[in-house]
Amino acid sequence: MRMNATYLQQFLSDSARKAKRSEIRELLKLTARPEVISLAGGLPSPETFPLEEIAELVPDMLRRYGAAALQYGPTEGDIGLREELRKLMAEDGLPDLSIDRILVTSASQQGLDLTGRVFLAPGDTVVCGLPSYLGALGAFAASGARMTGIVEDDEGMPPSKLEERLIALRRQGIRPKILYLVPDFQNPSGVTLSLERRLEILSIASEFDLLVLEDSPYRQLRYVGEHVPNMKSLDRDGRVISLFTFSKILFPGLRLGWLVADEEVVSRYVVAKQPVDLCTSALTQLLAREYLKTGRLPAQIERTKDLYREKRRIFLETIEKEIDPSWGVRWTRPEGGLFLWMTLPDGMNARALLDLALKENVAFVCGGAFHCDGSGENTLRLNFSYSGNEQLVEGVRRIARAIENMIRSRSSAEDVLHAEDPAALPVHHGVHSLEQLSWNLGLSEVVE
Ligand SMILES: Cc1ncc(COP(=O)(O)O)c(C=O)c1O
Secondary structure, three states: OOOOHHHHHOOOOHHHHHOOOOOHHHHHHHHOOOOOEEOOOOOOOHHHOOHHHHHHHHHHHHHHHHHHHHOOOOOOOOHHHHHHHHHHHHOOOOOOOOHHHEEEEOHHHHHHHHHHHHHOOOOOEEEEEEOOOHHHHHHHHHOOOEEEEEEOEOOEOOHHHHHHHHHHHHHOOOOOOEEEEOOOOOOOOOOOOOHHHHHHHHHHHHHHOOEEEEEOOOOOOEOOOOOOOOOHHHOOOOOEEEEEEOOOOOOHHHOOEEEEOOHHHHHHHHHHHHHHHOOOOHHHHHHHHHHHHOOOHHHHHHHHHHHHHHHHHHHHHHHHHHOOHHHOOEEOOOOEOOEEEEEOOOOOOHHHHHHHHHHOOEEOEEHHHHOOOOOOOOEEEEEOOOOOHHHHHHHHHHHHHHHHHHHHHHHHHHHHHHHHOOOOOOOOOOHHHHHHHHHHHHHHHHHO
């Protein structure tokens, strides 16, 4: 007998029953066609992967650590790696960190999942940005938490709006536990939270007694502009928990990240991590330890930044050239990271644009996926790290063509509507299913 889906239902947990299957695979099937330029994924460029260095280091590492590299290790992580991470954090504004305040994770996605396990129960509330990284929303939702979203602008989350929302929630007797932020070159918007806002948000978090989860995978990838201190280094009362990762500065196949928090918090995460994976792979930890110890990381980050800086420049210049200002399209100008965020004029639908874009053989992710409240249907995320420079230019040209076609057909449809029935509103076909699709689209997409 083969298990069928209906029979299986009776065995499923509540959360497994509610979890939706990702329809990104359908989009990926389309984007896998060689003629499609995909600006949809969130993948680092394989050109940044230090293949030769890794090939050289692996035998060295195995000789040096022998069986320990193939053994289970402590849940907290390899002590030598944590020592290297301590030095790394000292260079990023945290000079006095003890290694007891560092937990090695199986990349930052695990930090998000563990956050749900440690702090969130069904009905708890998390405050996040509109938009927010979908992999985090998924991790919190798996704990049964509810999300409340604050509309972000070109500098990230406005503290005044955060405060207003917290006051309104307090009136309803709701006390959120966690504020989730991607302060540096956010996925999906590319926006960075200014120092002033970081300080204001931390003071609001103190006033309303919220934990702050700082998730910062792109932090080291700044191409232009001024360095902004990480939120942990501005934390005066131990309420910030920070997640960092090697995924975007070394390679994501390492599946290695680290969490920085006060000792008491770290020890809770250790307990939560034990039943999940016992420990992060010793093999990859020792590899990363050797990579850091031999001083290779700074040059690797510089090489990566040089490559992406150029891609960003080309991408932005082409967008400025190809998108006609009269179309009313807006976009962010990220100073780092992998993504740019585009907002279409009100009433224009990114899902409908994606249909047109796919006909032009270019793909992106619809922004609705990143909105916990189902809004954002006129937004889209564009990735500029993965495609080659020529593809970036051509990809933007095709998207611009799709936007122009959409605007043209919209205005002619409106002309017809006005002519035939002045009271009729333009119908945006499939809006509901757009939300469904874009929600589903996001989850595996963003993790990639
Ligand atoms: C904001 C954010 N957090 C976490 C992750 C997960 O990264 P990883 O688990 O590879 O460290 C990603 C991946 O793209 C991300 O964009």
